[in-house]
Structures are given as C-alpha cells and as structure tokens.
Amino acid sequence: MLGVSSYLRKLGRIGQTGQRSLVMMVEPEMLKIQTWMEKIFKTSDCDVTLLSRSGGYVGDVIFTKVVVGENEHHLAVKLGKKDYESRRLMPIQAACRREILFYNEILPAFNDLQKEKAVARPFDAVPKCYATFIDRNSEVIVLENLLKRGYEMHKGSVPLNVDHLKMGLRNFAKFHALSFALRDQKSDVFEKITANSQHIYRSSVGVMKDIYAGYVGRVLTRLEAAGEHQLSKSYQKLVEGGAGRLFLDIYDAEPKESVLTHCDCHNNNFFFKYQNNNKLTPVDMKIIDFQISCLHSPILDLSYFWYTAISKNEVPHFEGLMEFYHQELTDFMDQLGTNVDQVFPVSTLWEHWDKYSKFGFMMASLYMDVLLFEKEELELEFDANTEAKRELREAYSERLCSIVQHFFKRS
Numbered sequence: 519m520l521g522v523s524s525y526l527r528k529l530g531r532i533g534q535t536g537q538r539s540l541v542m543m544v545e546p547e548m549l550k551i552q553t554w555m556e557k558i559f560k561t562s563d564c565d566v567t568l569l570s571r572s573g574g575y576v577g578d579v580i581f582t583k584v585v586v587g588e589n590e591h592h593l594a595v596k597l598g599k600k601d602y603e604s605r606r607l608m609p610i611q612a613a614c615r616r617e618i619l620f621y622n623e624i625l626p627a628f629n630d631l632q633k634e635k636a637v638a639r640p641f642d643a644v645p646k647c648y649a650t651f652i653d654r655n656s657e658v659i660v661l662e663n664l665l666k667r668g669y670e671m672h673k674g675s676v677p678l679n680v681d682h683l684k685m686g687l688r689n690f691a692k693f694h695a696l697s698f699a700l701r702d703q704k705s706d707v708f709e710k711i712t713a714n715s716q717h718i719y720r721s722s723v724g725v726m727k728d729i730y731a732g733y734v735g736r737v738l739t740r741l742e743a744a745g746e747h748q749l750s751k752s753y754q755k756l757v758e759g760g761a762g763r764l765f766l767d768i769y770d771a772e773p774k775e776s777v778l779t780h781c782d783c784h785n786n787n788f789f790f791k792y793q794n795n796n797k798l799t800p801v802d803m804k805i806i807d808f809q810i811s812c813l814h815s816p817i818l819d820l821s822y823f824w825y826t827a828i829s830k831n832e833v834p835h836f837e838g839l840m841e842f843y844h845q846e847l848t849d850f851m852d853q854l855g856t857n858v859d860q861v862f863p864v865s866t867l868w869e870h871w872d873k874y875s876k877f878g879f880m881m882a883s884l885y886m887d888v889l890l891f892e893k894e895e896l897e898l899e900f901d902a903n904t905e906a907k908r909e910l911r912e913a914y915s916e917r918l919c920s921i922v923q924h925f926f927k928r929s
Contacts, residue, residue: 550658551582551595558649558660559586576613576809581663592666593648598657613718613809614657620808621647621659624711624778628696631704637853641692643805664804669789674889675913677829678785681799683839686788686823689803690780691846694816697777698847698861699854712778715813720769723762730761733884741922744915749922753883761880768877773815773870775862781810783822783878784889816862817870821878826889830920840867871928879925886918 548568555564565585572579580595598614625644632640651658672678678686701708719726734757741750757764780787787807790800812818820843824836844867848858882889 547580547597551580554595554649554651554658554660555582555584557651559584559591561586563587576608576610577657581665592663594645594661594663596659596661600655609718609722611657614659615652616718616811617807617809618650618652618657618659619711620811622650624811627700627707627711631696631700631854635854637850641689641696641850643689643693643803644808645804645806661806664789664806667791669791669802669804671789672785674785677832677917678827679798680832680835680839682790683824683827683832683835684842685790685800685803686827687820687839687843688846689805690783690816690819690823691843692850693780693805694777694819694862695847695850695854695856695858698775698858699851699856702856702861703854712813715778715811717769717781717812717814718810720766723766723769727760727762730884734761737883737918740915740918744919746919746922749919749926752926753922756876757880761884764876764880768814768818768874771814771874773874775815775866775870776813777816779812779814779816779818780805780808781812781814781818781822782807783819784826784882786889815870815874816867817874818877821871821875822881823878825878825882825921825925826886828920828924829917833920833924836924840871843867875925875928879921882921883918887914 551568552564552566555566556562563586567583567585569581569583571581577596577598580597582593582595584591584593596614596617598610625647628641645664646662648660648662650660672682697708697712734753738750738754741747741753787805789804789806791802792799793801820840824839841864844858844864847862851858851861
C-alpha cells in the first residue's frame, strides 16, 4: 500500500512550493490519481491510498482508498493499457472509449427513461461511476469498488447454477428492454447514443486468423481425446471456412431487432452478492466491463452467457431459462410502455438463436480455458502429470463436451 497524499506532502507536492525537482521523483501515475480524486471530490484535501493493482487484456485496475474529511471511499480506477505492443495488437483505445461512452451517454439515457416511467425495480446492475477522464493517449474510468460492498466474482471454473443463471438473465432482460423501448419511443436519442456501435474486434479478425486456427485445433484435439469423434467432425465442418469467417458473418449482420449488447458475458465480468453465506442463491448482481458493447441481437449476450456458464447439469433447463428471459423482458417492457410482441416476440428470439448463437458458442469453445480457469490453474498444463492437472483437464473436457453437444443438438 502507498499513501499518495502523505507521500506527496513529504515531497512538498501538497501545501508547499518550490519542490518541483522532488515532484519529478514521484511516478506520474500516482500524481494523476491524486489529481483525479481532487477533481472528483472537488477538494485538494484528499488522502489517497493505493491498495492493490490487477491487470487485464485491455487495461489495469488500481484499487484505492480515498479519505475526504470523515468520509472514506473505496474506488476502482480503470486505466487503458498504454504500451505500444498492446495497442498495436488490440483496439485498446476504441474499447476503452466505448466503455466511457456507455457510462457518460448510454447509461444516463437509459436511467432517464426509467425515471420517466417510474419503474419500480430499475436496471441498476452496474457499478457506480464517479468520473471518466480522457485525452489523446489515456482513458480512465473511476468506479466504486464492488468488493468493498460485499459483491464477489464468481469463480470461472464453477458453473453457474439455475439461480445464478436466472439472476443473470433477469438483468440482461432489463438491459435489452431499455434498448427496445428507447428505440420505440425516442428513436432519435437511441440512434445518437448507438451510432458507430459495430463490434470493436471486427477489424481484428484478419490478424487473429492463425490464433483462431490454433484454438480450433486444440478444441478438436480435446474432443477426440474425450472420444467424441462425431462432435469433432461436426465442429470441424462448422469452422471449415475458418473461425474468423463465422465471426465476420455475425459482426456484419444487422438485425432490425438489435439492442445494445454487453458482448463480453463470461463469469469474470459478473459480481454476485449473497446473504447468510448462502453461495447457491445470489440476492444481487453487478455487471462490469462494457468495453466491447455493440449494437446487435440480444442473442449475442444470451449465447455467450449460456455457453460460458453451464455444465451438463444446467443443459436440461435451457428452454425454460430462455422462456424465463423472455417473460422478464416482457414484464419490464410493459413497465417501460412498449409491447414486446411488436418488437421482439418469443418466435423472433428463437429465430435469432438459430442465426446468432454460434457467436457465444464459438467464444466459449475457443477461449474456454482462458475464460474459465485461473492463471495458476492454466499453468498446470505445463506441469508434470499431477492429480491437479488431471482434474483440470477432466473439468475442461466435461464443460467443452457439454456445450458442443448442446449446440449441435440445437442445430
């Protein structure tokens, strides 16, 4: 931990002058965090402590404690990666700015509609955003620290049970309903906030060709090793034109029943809250990371969520859960004043599933090990044939076979 404010005072940054040379000894990032907090809380009397840091593919998160007077605030400061190689390989700036757009323009428009309609239980499954900052080479989002509010990230290697799935589907139904209703009632507002909302990674498909091929080969190897020869043949036929071709076909589709999707619906982006240490039944949920949200079919979210969350135990509940989603969508749209049967009837849901569910299926099958297992677990792949490694492979194979079986049975 590092107390930014006290450290800066010691160096003469706060309350003194003439210490410019000492200030240069402090990491620029620390100075920036202090400045951002002063802007957020509108005072220079902020005592900022950096608690920890975690890294992701697109950016890093610095967890901070900020004391202003007698009030203590726990925040998560999201920073887009700045190194040249990361920005060359991934659309980091576009992704970070997409999330800033979500918090600055899209979410306020959704909240205005909910307030106007006096919705009893509004969509609020996102962390509080304190501020965003942006310049030519820097993107920053300051959010509440959900961990300090009792929320927990669900372990990716543990499937979501039916109660967790329902919690997720209920929140996605509300999220999607807001798009349907806003387009129906205030199309000019909806078109403004969703302009240029193509999938962020559409432009990266070409450079991912060899990576996709490697992932496909790994899936086929695991299916063969599990004795699922017919599933392996079916999967190979599905991707015979290349996995990238499948993604491009979906990215370029423009269904008229489009909504703002989250489009990154794996377990690591969901935080659940529980009561009385009952980890089987969540009482609340928050969704994070809207960096690749895009305008498309709700099925991009539903299929991604479904295929990354389930094991063979949840498969029999599929149709009932999709019906549950649509009923939640119907009920929330009734509160918003739009008839679901005129914009997204249940028949259209199933038509979209047949067209677009391969998105979530491909994301889950190709990236299952990365999405579901911790770094320490993945490193077991390089260890000797330990019992832990065997259990990891069995868990991976079981999850993989379950979703491949489900997808081709539905197809």
